[in-house]
Amino acid sequence: MSDLEEILINKKVCKSVWFMRQAGRYLPEFREIRSQNKDFIQLCLNSDLSSEITLQPIKRFNLDSAIIFSDILMVPYALGQKVEFIKDHGPKLEEFKIENFLNNNKNKFSQKLQPVYKAIKNTREKLEKEKSLIAFIGAPWTLLIYMLGSKIGKNQVDYEILKKKEFEVNLILDNLHDYLCLHIENQIAAGANVVQIFDSWAGLITPENLQDYCYIPNLKLVDFCKNKKIPVICFPKGISENYKEFNNLVKPNGLNLDYDINPIWAKENLKNVVLQGGLSPNALLSSEKEIFKRAEKYLDTFKKSPYVFNLGHGLLPETDPVKVEKLIKFYREY
Numbered sequence: 051m052s053d054l055e056e057i058l059i060n061k062k063v064c065k066s067v068w069f070m071r072q073a074g075r076y077l078p079e080f081r082e083i084r085s086q087n088k089d090f091i092q093l094c095l096n097s098d099l100s101s102e103i104t105l106q107p108i109k110r111f112n113l114d115s116a117i118i119f120s121d122i123l124m125v126p127y128a129l130g131q132k133v134e135f136i137k138d139h140g141p142k143l144e145e146f147k148i149e150n151f152l153n154n155n156k157n158k159f160s161q162k163l164q165p166v167y168k169a170i171k172n173t174r175e176k177l178e179k180e181k182s183l184i185a186f187i188g189a190p191w192t193l194l195i196y197m198l199g200s201k202i203g204k205n206q207v208d209y210e211i212l213k214k215k216e217f218e219v220n221l222i223l224d225n226l227h228d229y230l231c232l233h234i235e236n237q238i239a240a241g242a243n244v245v246q247i248f249d250s251w252a253g254l255i256t257p258e259n260l261q262d263y264c265y266i267p268n269l270k271l272v273d274f275c276k277n278k279k280i281p282v283i284c285f286p287k288g289i290s291e292n293y294k295e296f297n298n299l300v301k302p303n304g305l306n307l308d309y310d311i312n313p314i315w316a317k318e319n320l321k322n323v324v325l326q327g328g329l330s331p332n333a334l335l336s337s338e339k340e341i342f343k344r345a346e347k348y349l350d351t352f353k354k355s356p357y358v359f360n361l362g363h364g365l366l367p368e369t370d371p372v373k374v375e376k377l378i379k380f381y382r383e384y
């Protein structure tokens with residue numbers, strides 16, 4: 051069993067570090083490959099290169115876990131919605147059409163994502179056995195935000211539109227659940243050891259809607275993982291003190307703190323769960339002294355508990371890899 055699994059399943063208190071978005075953007079060796087591969091989706095579908103990119107941060111920093119180089123938007127892509135990444139602008143999805151969405155089947159979906167599974171298999175073979183290979187998915191709500199785009203509001207979610215479309219929205223969320231389970235199952239079959247569920251846009255949900263759009267969809271996925279005996283980490287970013295209610299209802303093995311959550315509050319309120327991360331990725335843009343000081347706050351708070359060192363969101367593109375290396379060293383010597 052890898053150390054991350056030992057921590058998540060057996061609540062072992064030991065050191066373990068990995069970073070969200072550790073593979074990509076801020077690494078010159080990634081940018082080199084990226085500059086020759088203009089189509090991001092095709093890059094994710096290149097098994098050899100995805101495996102190589104997954105291992106880049108492991109080679110450079112000897113991190114304890116690898117996260118497969120892919121994207122949460124590979125799921126809408128595999129469900130037939132065109133996905134493009136516009137430079138300095140982020141993802142752009144083709145207009146959502148319910149008739150296309152409903153015209154999918156499990157075989158077609160798995161077939162389209164076969165290269166991702168092959169990359170997982172290749173990577174698992176190359177990775178030392180104490181290291182976990184982390185698979186991931188976007189939570190249904192977060193995928194819905196990208197898939198419906200301006201159909202549910204321009205810069206924020208328009209709940210009037212959402213209510214009017216309630217039947218369609220629920221149909222999409224239910225269907226997504228089934229495909230996400232299949233994607234989890236396929237990634238595990240290929241050799242991944244742990245699953246992380248990114249609900250990056252959970253913070254857009256109003257408190258009275260959290261149950262329907264965040265807790266229940268996450269709970270269903272967590273239960274699926276638990277039935278398969280796969281440790282699962284949730285990341286309901288931006289829901290502030292509702293992290294407590296989330297944890298009590300969803301009961302994942304691990305919970306990634308976002309940078310707004312006070313670690314002392316977390317320690318007091320988030321029970322029976324392994325906490326991960328929390329440190330703001332912005333901290334890495336400051337001086338070494340400041341980085342260590344801010345990291346220490348998390349390490350001091352969680353020193354007697356099973357805790358996975360990570361961040362409160364992904365590493366930023368402008369992060370200096372040298373500082374990442376120094377932070378890892380600081381953590382290991384702490």
Ligand code: CP3
Pocket residue numbers: 069070071072073074075084090117118119120121122123135139140141186248250364
């Ligand atoms: O963590 C890793 O290193 C593994 C790979 C990974 C990527 N995306 C690669 C990627 C993971 C785990 C993700 C998750 C992801 N993708 C999330 C959830 C985490 C979060 O950040 O909240 C979300 C919301 C997405 C959607 C997405 N993909 C966006 C908004 C963008 C564009 C802006 C950005 O974040 O870079 C992407 C593109 C993307 N995904 C890149 C990488 C390395 C950058 C691609 C490029 O070089 O242009």
